[in-house]
Amino acid sequence: MPQTEKLDESPKGxxxxxxxxxxxxxxxxxxxxxxxxxxxxxxADLLRRLDEKNK
Amino acid sequence: MPAQDDMREAMLAAVxxxxxxxxxxxxxxxxxxxxVQETLLRAWAHQDSFEPGTNMSxxxxxxxxxxxxxxxxxxxxxxxxxxxxxxxxxxxxxxxxGHVEFGELREALLHLPPDQREALILVGASGFSxxxxxxxxxxxxxxxxxxxxxxxxxxxxxxxxxxxQETEVEHEILIRRAV
Numbered sequence: 573m574p575q576t577e578k579l580d581e582s583p584k585g586x587x588x589x590x591x592x593x594x595x596x597x598x599x600x601x602x603x604x605x606x607x608x609x610x611x612x613x614x615x616a617d618l619l620r621r622l623d624e625k626n627k
Numbered sequence: 628m629p630a631q632d633d634m635r636e637a638m639l640a641a642v643x644x645x646x647x648x649x650x651x652x653x654x655x656x657x658x659x660x661x662x663v664q665e666t667l668l669r670a671w672a673h674q675d676s677f678e679p680g681t682n683m684s685x686x687x688x689x690x691x692x693x694x695x696x697x698x699x700x701x702x703x704x705x706x707x708x709x710x711x712x713x714x715x716x717x718x719x720x721x722x723x724x725g726h727v728e729f730g731e732l733r734e735a736l737l738h739l740p741p742d743q744r745e746a747l748i749l750v751g752a753s754g755f756s757x758x759x760x761x762x763x764x765x766x767x768x769x770x771x772x773x774x775x776x777x778x779x780x781x782x783x784x785x786x787x788x789x790x791x792q793e794t795e796v797e798h799e800i801l802i803r804r805a806v
Contacts, residue, residue, distance in 0.1 A: 591783045595732075596751060602729045603752035606647035615642045618664060622671045623635050 634674055637683045638667055644684065644753060645691055651748045652695050654737045662698075666691040685755070689763045692745060699741055735785040739778050746771050747778035 645666060649659035669690050670677075677686050736744055742764070749760040750771065757775075761768045 588783065591787070592779055595779070595782055595786060598729070598732050599747070599752050602732055603647045603651060603748070605729065606650055607643040609643065609646070611639060611642045612646075612660070614660070615663065615667065616639060618667060619635050619639055619671075622668075623631065626631060 634671075634677075638670060638687065641684050641687045642667075645687055648688060648748060648753055649691060649695070651733075651736060651752065652692075652741075652745060654733050662691055662695055665694055669694065682759070685759055685763055688749070688753070688755075689765075692763055695745075696741065731786065735782055738785055739781055743774045743778035743781065746774035747782070750775050751779075 642663060645663045646659055649662040649666075650656050653659055653662065666687060670687055673690075677683065736748075739747070745764060746760060749755045749763060750757060755763065757768050757771050761771045764771065
């Protein structure tokens with residue numbers, strides 16, 4: 573689509589891509605932050621209890 | 628019973644991602660932990676509905692997502708009210724300083740419609756394909772793609788003020804874009 577390409581060459585288009593990239597990075601960083609907290613004890617305990625109950 | 632041990636191990640392994648998904652959806656860690664706990668309890672009680680060989684993580688995400696949506700419908704009025712509150716806070720000094728931090732991003736996420744929010748997180752952070760995200764959200768792949776696009780655009784608009792302060796020129800352009 574020639575119209576879209578033209579729009580993307582404008583400063584506004586470049587800026588918008590920069591903004592999108594930053595937001596994408598922030599979103600993943602925010603997410604990874606929580607993932608890196610691992611498994612809190614309450615969940616390991618919960619699954620252990622459920623497991624023992626079924627056995 | 629090895630199958631049950633496998634199930635427990637797989638559920639345990641999914642917890643960190645489930646928590647990250649949950650807190651991105653609801654914006655509150657306590658509530659996110661409750662969502663994950665309820666998800667594990669439901670998954671455990673409905674182990675029979677899991678098809679062996681399919682993606683366990685996607686199955687758990689689906690349960691969490693559906694549970695969140697049910698809860699959300701109950702709280703809808705409260706969430707809709709939040710938009711007005713956010714507009715007020717945008718003009719407060721603390722909202723106008725600094726870069727985009729997680730707190731601001733978290734808050735901005737909450738101002739997306741929930742179907743856009745979940746689509747963006749699943750594809751943009753959890754690392755699911757559009758096809759997997761469509762399966763989790765029970766909709767067409769094209770619908771997920773358009774929700775992700777709209778979510779990205781709206782998030783950029785909401786966060787524009789903070790990012791735009793890097794340079795005056797950028798600020799001006801971004802503000803014009805946002806208006």
